[in-house]
Amino acid sequence: MxxxxxxxxxxxxxxxxxxxxxxxxxxxxxxxxxxxxxxxxxxxxxxxxxxxxxxxxxxxxxxxxxxxxxxxxxxxxxxxxxxxxxxxxxxxxxxxxxxxxxxxxxxxxxxxxxxxxxxxxxxxxxxxxxxxxxxxxxxxEGLIPPMMEFTAWATVWLVEASGVPVYREGLLFTLPTGVWSVVEACSGVRYLIASFTLGLLYAYLTYRSLARRVLFALAALLVPVIANALRAYFIVMLGHLTNGKLATGVDHLLYGWVFFGLVMLLLFWLGGIWREDTEHPRVASPTESxxxxxxxxxxxxxxxxxxxxxxxxxxxxxxxxxTLSPVVAEAPPAPPALASWEVGGAQPWRWQPVREANVLRTQAVYRFGGEPVVLYLDRLDPGLEGAELVAMPSRLLGEGESSRLLRQSAQAAPVGVTAGRINQFSVADGHDRLRVWYWYQIGSRATGGAVNAKILEAWEKLRGSGVTQARIIVVTREDSLAAGAVDTATERLARFLGHAGPVIENTVAGEAASGASRE
Known part of the structure; x- marks a missing residue:
């Protein structure tokens, strides 16, 4: 040297x-x-x-x-x-x-x-x-939904392969000894981030060749995903075999971190077999450079x-x-009775989307025979710091023990909604199964995409104009979705928005923006 x-x-x-x-x-x-x-x-x-x-x-x-x-x-x-x-x-x-x-x-x-x-x-x-x-x-955080879905699928597949009957409903699955669900903490994102951070540092300190560093970094990404599925399977089976005496509550998380630690130790031990950190690189002098x-x-x-x-x-x-124009901080009014839809009364279920402290909300219940449709109009209060409307279903769901996310997806917007695509998820709350649709409106433009909403917001602010930000949510009860059953929840929401969609969007946009182009 x-x-x-x-x-x-x-x-x-x-x-x-x-x-x-x-x-x-x-x-x-x-x-x-x-x-x-x-x-x-x-x-x-x-x-x-x-x-x-x-x-x-x-x-x-x-x-x-x-x-x-x-x-x-x-x-x-x-x-x-x-x-x-x-x-x-x-x-x-x-x-x-x-x-x-x-x-x-x-x-x-x-x-x-x-x-x-x-x-x-x-x-x-x-x-x-x-x-x-x-x-x-x-x-x-964007990895949480797909990893929750993968964890649920892999866990159910492994449990069935073990000879235990299981019924899956979205992220909720039922065994003879109890009901389990995959929540955000079970997604494995925490393990993935920790594994990649440690793996990247280990690869840099242990190897000299780029190929070995890249391969170990990829292993640090892949291993925790598989390990998290195995962790969830072991916890479910441990709870099943002990009739719920083990792997519930605090020890549920404890077993998960212990298992993750063992997996990481094994990964580093295997990676050490090909280590290249014993030879130190030669240091150049100024004259050599x-x-x-x-x-x-x-x-x-x-x-x-x-x-x-x-x-x-x-x-x-x-x-x-x-230089931004001020925006009036008030909740948008709910549309009155529409066509054959009557407005008024209380919703027949307990659950409702989480409302942050900086969000102004208007709520209304509409009925057209059968089950009602509940409308939530959320508007951002621009006078408060940290205000945010764009949210994943898990954020709207809240952190309560009674509510469980069953499934989530994006779908084409129904007639009456100009957003192109909207967000959809199903939630279980006690005996209730609810279907939730939501999208955003920035000024006079509606969109279902979080990225599009943020781009529209930034564009309006670059123009120097105050912009109204709103989140539109409609909820109804979900009927049986067994094979061959009619999806009446989708039909009910689509029928309601066919009448109410244009009125809602024009109300949120305001008279000044009623003639603006829509997405």
Whole structure:
């Protein structure tokens, strides 16, 4: 190994100072975005590892300090324009309150600016530590529905293969000894994120070849998915064989984490068979790199340019927010009686969608013979921070023990609704089985997609106009869906929206936007 001379440390100090100044400036400019991440880390077990990502990344840089000091910093100012799309994405996400996109954009701005300041050679050495920072972003909730579905399917298949009769209804399945359901905590997303974070770090520290690192990272993604299905199966069978005496309550989660720990230990043990960390790479000296340090003036100018490129976006978002037209904070009125539908009375079931504190709600019950249809019109209160209408079914369902999500999907919107596609899910609450349809309306445009809703919101705010945000929910009782049975819940909701859909959307949009184009 070639030892780095003290002079190289002195030559590296200006680059180190410039890089640290840029990092501090970016964190200061995007402080609210950073604090939003910290808030999620502090209240979510799934993303609590975010507190460790920054220190681990700093340690990864520190452990190769001698090699870094032997490489000359060569600023590349032409990289700075790459910050433009990242900053614009952050502005759009901030205006539309898409926190995860804003957080990803903020993290991405860090390595791009450092690339411009330090140059190609240094950024290549720092690629993994800087890339590791992306694991601090609380992302992955979109995987919860498909992983819940896979866990339910795999568990039922394994239970049936074990000779135990089981009846599945969506995410709810019944055995002779009890009823089980797959909830968010059982989806395995928590295991998946933890496994991938640990696996990625292990692969970087243990292997030298890119192929082995990629293969181990893929194994760290695949293994927890399979392991979670086996974990759910073992817990269900343990509860079944002990007649509910074991694997319920707190020990349910305890057995899950113990099993996950054993699986990870086995994965790391197998991965250690092909380890390549016993040979340390040779450290280059400044003379071997062939590059002389850049002039301090060029380093200073590039650093200042990177800081200005990062700081302009929060300033732009603040100016845009200040020019938005105010929106009246009041709940939209429910339509009166429509055609043969009578309005009034109380809903005959207990369950209703969760309403956040920053949401204004209007509720009405409509009847046309038989079962009623309940309408919920939710409007965002723009005067409150953190207001959000876009939600997955599990968020509308709530965290109560009595309500269970059975199934969820997207489907074509019925006649009378201009959203194109709407969201659908079924919920079990005691003896009630309910069908829920919902979609969003941003200004005068309706959409069922969460991404579309956020794009429309950001576009309206970029135009400088206040925008009404609403969530429209209709609920009715679900009849038997046995083979050959008529799906009367779908027919009832479609018939109601055929009469009420245009009235609801025009009411939400308001008279000023009644003639606007619809999606």
């Amino acid at each position: 070639v030892r780095v001379v003290a002079g190289s440390d002195l030559a590296f100090r200006p680059a180190l100072t410039a890089g640290l100044c840029y990092i501090v400036a970016v964190l200061a400019c995007f402080w609210p975005t950073l604090m939003g991440m910290v808030d999620i880390w502090s209240r979510s077990d799934t993303f609590a590892h975010g507190f460790l990502v920054g220190p681990i990344s700093a340690w990864l840089v520190w452990r190769q300090r001698e090699g870094l000091a032997g490489i000359a910093a060569r600023p590349v100012p032409w990289v700075l324009p790459l910050m433009l799309p990242l900053g614009f994405a952050w502005v759009l996400a901030e205006l539309a309150e898409v926190r995860v996109v804003a957080q990803l954009a903020m993290v991405a701005i860090l390595p791009v600016g450092l690339w411009a300041i330090l140059g190609h050679a240094l950024i290549q050495r720092l690629a993994f530590p800087l890339g590791f920072l992306f694991l601090s972003v609380p992302i992955g 062939g590059d002389a340090p850049a002039p301090l003036s060029r380093l200073f100018i590039t650093c200042c340019g990177a800081i200005l490129m990062a700081a302009m976006w929060p300033a732009l978002a603040h100016m845009r927010q200040a």
